[in-house]
Amino acid sequence: MTIMTVGGCLVCGGQSLEPLLSIPDVPTLTNCLCASEAEAADAPRGNINLVYCLDCGHIVNAAFNQARVTYDGRFENTLAFSPRYRQYAEATAARIINRYGLHGKCIVEIGCGGGDFLRLLCDAGNCGKGYDPSQPPSRTAAGLGRVEIIGRSFAAKDACGADFVCCRHVLEHLPAPTDLLRQLRESIDVRTGAIVFFEVPNGLFTLERLGIWDIIHEHVSYFTPSSLARAFHAAGFTVCRAAFDFDDQYLWVEARADGLILSSELPERPPNALYTSFAARFADRVDHWRERIAEWRSERRRIVVWGAGAKGVMFLNLLQVTTGAGIDCVVDINPRKQGHFVPLMRQRIVGPDWLLHNPPDLVIVMNPEYESEVRCMLDDIGIGCELISA
Ligand SMILES: [Zn+2]
Missing domain, CATH: 3.40.50.150 (Vaccinia Virus protein VP39)
Known part of the structure; x- marks a missing residue:
């Protein structure tokens, strides 16, 4: 169901909008803090239905649901700790x-x-x-x-x-x-x-x-x-x-x-x-990561995601990795996120110190721009595990 009425391109008003990508059942607000696992499981869901404008190239989520998006005090997305x-x-x-x-x-x-x-x-x-x-x-x-x-x-x-x-x-x-x-x-x-x-x-x-x-x-x-x-x-x-x-x-x-x-x-x-090749390239990338996670799980490797922002939350949601299915924790250096839970997939958000007592075999860094600082932080606490950027 299209929630937002897209009468035309939001930028140029062009009427020629073509489908780009659909993703059903995702969190409506990725940076909203969930206080408990139960609250995370019940986080509001929405859909993504991207369309693009043939005139100016703009892309719009035609399934955006404003009623399920509130930027109140539970919204936390500062990156200033990095x-x-x-x-x-x-x-x-x-x-x-x-x-x-x-x-x-x-x-x-x-x-x-x-x-x-x-x-x-x-x-x-x-x-x-x-x-x-x-x-x-x-x-x-x-x-x-x-x-x-x-x-x-x-x-x-x-x-x-x-x-x-x-x-x-x-x-x-x-x-x-x-x-x-x-x-x-x-x-x-x-x-x-x-x-x-x-x-x-x-x-x-x-x-x-x-x-x-x-x-x-x-x-x-x-x-x-x-x-x-x-x-x-x-x-x-x-x-x-x-x-x-x-x-x-x-x-x-x-x-x-x-x-x-x-x-x-x-x-x-x-x-x-x-644009026309995007949906296929998107699916290939998601499949590739799904296979990698399955392989690491079969090798019983302990995997941790680093970064509980939009990318970390969507990585887990797109791959449908719930807690208990191979990745149970997400590390974030923002103390305001720690102790909270990832919407829908329910992983606990922890600080880097948590790794001291739960050393991982592999850390997946959600943004390659942060890879070297994550490596430094892991070195500081004496963890020399493998590190891969998503
Ligand atoms: Zn346009």
Whole structure:
């Protein structure tokens, strides 16, 4: 059953939508903490039904069910405990500050989470306001400098007077992403020369390099360079720069609201063969991993997954590995996740120290970008097991 009414492409309005991939019965919110095994078994389920636009290449989950997705206090997805991720966030903030001379400016972040990135931007003497419905009503936490975090969704008026607006890994969660961009464009005073910075998962990485483990129900959209540029163009922004980052897993744009738009410079949509071959390549990859897990189980090897974010949760769900079926624990360095359980598959989330008393034979790292830091952490606790990236 299609839950969301997709009247056309969410970016360009194109009517030619083709099926890409269907995955039934997945958790509706992969980063929602489950307090018990029973709660994890009962976690809300939904479907993924990806379709793509023949005009701009945008991908949409036509089965997205907004009623089963709530970003409340149980939503936990910070990556700030990872040294590799922190290094990326710090380098991104420094690049933005230097490029746009952000000192003593007014910064707004849409979907700021706990404010880790906003704080990096404000360390340069900026004043920041962050909006996120998963946070408590309002706080100016000690040690956060001039950062205020407001626990509600961003409203267009919140960007009035801002010199810089950033929004990372939010746009792909919205049922109407272009509405946010249009409202933002209207609320920005062009005379200030304000810059907006948006970062999303790179849909081209999903298609080309089979980054399949973070195909999740709550991602309504998968932006490619062509569809992201068109979304900004349609809202009246000029994209100044766009690039892939974090081993091409992320796609970001920096844009101005100055109306100097050159539609001829919009990137072309990815080749059709990437879409038409995707379902078969996806199935091959899932089968390959299912066979590997079965083989390791037959050898009685103790397997642990490292990373209880979207990728770890979907890896276990796509392979249908429940607890007791070969993988019983998932390691995560985020202490707020530890002691909780993986939705539907029910694995307990533990800290790295747990491995001291339960040494594994094999660790599956869910993101290759974290492989070297995971190896260092395992070395630190004296575990020299095999390590494989999924
Ligand atoms: Zn389109």
